[in-house]
Amino acid sequence: MMIQYILRRFLASIPVLFGILLVTFALARLIPGDPCRAILGEKATEEICARFIQEKGLDKPILIQFGIYIGEMARGDFGNSFRLGMPVTRLLVERLPTTVELSISALLVSMIIGIPLGIISAVKHNSWLDVGTMVWANIGVSMPVFWLGLMLAYVFSLLLKDTPFWLPPSGRLSPGVADTPFYQVWGWTVAETGLIPGILKFLGRLNIFNALITGNWELLKNAVTHLILPTLALGTIPMAIIARMSRSAMLEVMGQDYIRTARAKGLRWFTVIMKHAFRNSLLPIVTVIGLSLGALLGGAVLTETIFGLSGVGRTLYEAITARDYGIVQAFTLVIAVFFVVINLIVDISYAYLDPRVRLD
């Protein structure tokens, strides 16, 4: 039953993936101006352009072009960035870890703080704690990410200078901190290109992961202190949303008869809340966490810009303003596919959490 359900959800996301391919394909062709100079830069000569158009098949019918494009994407061939003069895939391996680290830590923080806050507010309904949490949550969802980020930087990097609470306002690491990737520490030889080396390099650039498995505590401390402010900036909105949703989901469940029955038969309050109430309010909470990830990826553009982190969001934004279409296409595609996968995971966890869902 479960496998059938997963398979069905998976098949249902194929048209969406196809649509995403269509949108990213159309994006590059809708841009005003000719595609050759858009991709190779304004300085490309006539001959280079003619050769480029023939090589890329841009003189072929649009449907065939789309076919070629799908083939390239399926092989993971994202082309080159004319501006940075390097393969987009390499750029992705270089920049993705920053964003992954930032999004994961922001999501974790927002869940670890948001869910308990929501539960406590629901349990202590109408107490000062509940009112305070909700006031704070309302302000939290209304906060512009870029403003919060700048204000945090102002408070923690300037006002709290010379105190132990000082935090760095930009970058991933302080200059001079060694971030030798684990494969070099362990003396592995890694090839320049290929899938496995790509994955190893990607993992090696996840600073916290790298520091943990190589036991490099200085790197860990430095990476974490640099991550705190961006995480707070990016995590506040999802945290507020998750807290609100946890509260209202819990309130709805706790008003039901079986909760009273569970209490009446003498179960401890804590057991009732965690086992009977919380488990049943997980569904909307999981939904909202999945939705927050989208906002998180959008917010990453702003957070990375403010804190000087060269992650996927900032690279994509710079590529868009510089009209570097190789990057725009590939990065948009990767983010959208990632988003679809997240939604798939959310759907599957529904079925796991609530067996009734599998029957639809």
Add this chain to the structure above:
Amino acid sequence: MSAETKNIAKLDAEAMTLESVSMWRTAWRRLFRRRSAIAGLIILGVLTFIALTAQWVAPYGYDQVLIGKEPVKARQAPCIHLLGCPKDQPQHLAGIDGNVRDQFSRLLYGARLSLIVGISTVSFAIVLGTALGAIAGYFGGWWDTIIMRVMDVLLAFPSLLLAIAIVTVLGPGLINALLAIGIVDIPIFARVMRASVLSVREMEFVSATRALGGNPFHILFRRILPNALTPLIVQGTLGIASAILSAAALSFLGLGAQPPTPEWGAMLGAERNQVFTAPHLVFYPGFMIMLTVLCFNLIGDGMRDALDPRLAHVS
């Protein structure tokens, strides 16, 4: 007809009119019982007042450069007489910006823009979204499949990124940014409308209208749309909040309002590197954005609770 039956008929008519307003009236009453919603309405009232009267209330014009007119420097900190700023200096409640303009005046003019931005994008998205959702839900079949798959694709992109991509295609500027945000918001309203249509499409009163020969438009607008109003209003109010936030973000990135437009996001974006030397230029515009978004969020939440009878027991 005797006088008595006439009276009864009149009473009946009165009862019916009373009933038809009572839903909205109770909703209003419930809305006014919530302190957070009242706070939201008050903030909105003040912002609307500022927006309408900016040219009279603001001490300076939004693009009035003060060089040579007053002894002020670029990015000068706020000078408020009540808080001990020397009386011989000109008063600037929110300081001077990088182009030697009075930031307080620019903030006031910004209220106008933000309200227009929020309301116009959401109106655009509601009109297109409800139309698409209504077609998908009412006609079903291929219409439904095609429209809703397209909506799924739009939803598959993080909204800010999609808006950035659309602005790139259209070119930067406030109008294009609004259009982009409007397009990105369409799926939300399409889904709400489709769900409402599906829930009432097979009900007797709709079948009855169809049997009486009502055409699809009549059925959609007079029979089905009124039933979808509640979720649309709630979603629309919350949508205004997120639209203002997205527009500010686009302007912050330089893709929305262009100088010298006094748009809060753009004002903040222009001075973001000065946050350590002139924090007031970053603090005030961001605070105004937050306040505006907050008021629509509070009103939206209040309306959801007020219009949803199932939630009547919860707080």
